[in-house]
Amino acid sequence: xxxxxxGMLHRAGLGEPVSAEEQTALHMRIAMAMxxxxxxxxxxxxxxxxWDVGRYHLVAATLVFVVSAVLALFERTSRAGxxxxxxxxxxxxxxxxxxxxxxxxxxxxxxxxxxxxxxxxWEDETYRWYLRMTLGVVMLGACAQKIVAGTYLDGxxxxxxxxxxxxxxxxxxxxxxxxxxxxxxAHQALGVFLMLWQAAVGLxxxxxxxxxxxxxxxxxxxxxxxxYADEMxxxxxxxxxxxxxxxxxxxxxxxxxxxxxxxxxxxxxxxxVSHVL
Numbered sequence: 001x002x003x004x005x006x007g008m009l010h011r012a013g014l015g016e017p018v019s020a021e022e023q024t025a026l027h028m029r030i031a032m033a034m035x036x037x038x039x040x041x042x043x044x045x046x047x048x049x050x051w052d053v054g055r056y057h058l059v060a061a062t063l064v065f066v067v068s069a070v071l072a073l074f075e076r077t078s079r080a081g082x083x084x085x086x087x088x089x090x091x092x093x094x095x096x097x098x099x100x101x102x103x104x105x106x107x108x109x110x111x112x113x114x115x116x117x118x119x120x121x122w123e124d125e126t127y128r129w130y131l132r133m134t135l136g137v138v139m140l141g142a143c144a145q146k147i148v149a150g151t152y153l154d155g156x157x158x159x160x161x162x163x164x165x166x167x168x169x170x171x172x173x174x175x176x177x178x179x180x181x182x183x184x185x186a187h188q189a190l191g192v193f194l195m196l197w198q199a200a201v202g203l204x205x206x207x208x209x210x211x212x213x214x215x216x217x218x219x220x221x222x223x224x225x226x227x228y229a230d231e232m233x234x235x236x237x238x239x240x241x242x243x244x245x246x247x248x249x250x251x252x253x254x255x256x257x258x259x260x261x262x263x264x265x266x267x268x269x270x271x272x273v274s275h276v277l
Contacts, residue, residue: 024247024249025120025122025249026249027243027248027249027250027251028122028243028244028247028249029072029073029074029075029078029122029249030073030249030250030251030252030255031243031244031255032072032078032082032114032122032240032244033073033081033255034069034239034240034250034255034258034259035107035110035240035241035244036068036069036081036085036107036111037065037066037069038233038234038236038240038258038262039065039089039103039104039233039237040062040063040065040066041233041236041262041265041266042103042104042233042234047059047062050062055095057091058095061088061089061091062088064084064085064087065085065088065089068081068082068084069085071084072085078119078122079115079118079119082114082115082121085111085112086111086112086115089104089107089108089111090112092104093108102234103233103237106138106237109134110131110134110135113127122244122249125247128244128246128247131241131244131245132205132206132208132210132245132246135205135238135241135242135245136201136202136203136204136205137202138202139198139199139201139205140198140199140203140206142198143195143199143202146191146194146195152191152192152195153188153191153192153195154183154188154191155183155185155186155187155188155190156182156183156187157191158172158183158187158190158191159179159182159183159187162176162179162187163179163180166230167230168227168228168229168230168269169229169230171228172187172190172228175187175190197221201214201218205245210246212246212248215242215243215246215248218242219239219242219243222235222238222242223239226261227269230265230268230269231265232261232262232264232265232269233262233265235261236258236261236265239254239258240258
């Protein structure tokens, strides 16, 4: 970490000094706003259906998500934005909790509780610890699920996606010379690697490791996973949560990249690829 003196910047056009602590606080709020905005992007296609069937409270909740993301950016209104988010997502959970998706549940358990940590939640180490523990348990749980299913251990899931998945999920098909004959060694090795990576990151999170290089590698891994699965909204949520859990927050350039990825997610990368090909 740089010293406060080294971290002194100037607000554009104002000449007011910004300390390293203030910069980190802003980056933390940017990460929270990005995590929040990933939720309505996922629900964008459902909004029209909810309107048609008269679920106007869910349409309103989707709009509240957007408002809460904007409020979360600013120091004075950040906590109010988190309260609005909690109200909006509870509306969704009560409507269809039994069939609620992983993205929604992860945002529910990680974002909703943030306002409980005070008006300056971004400075609360307990909240960061909570995020690390939650993400660590989720990673370990995902690894355990893959072990129980067995389809990653034998490579059959990757082979199936290479044959029947979306355009982006075909990217590892070239590793096997004959997909029709079943999983090859390369798909087995890749499946085992994915499981081991999830287990390693989960254990490191639970152990409290917050190394910047680990964060950078995990962000790259999540971006790759989002490209492969053509599901960038879920990965943007994960990236934002990791940035907050590690205490670094999300720099504006990374936030701009995430916004671009969310825009692509609305169109779907597989659709773009199919048109290009």
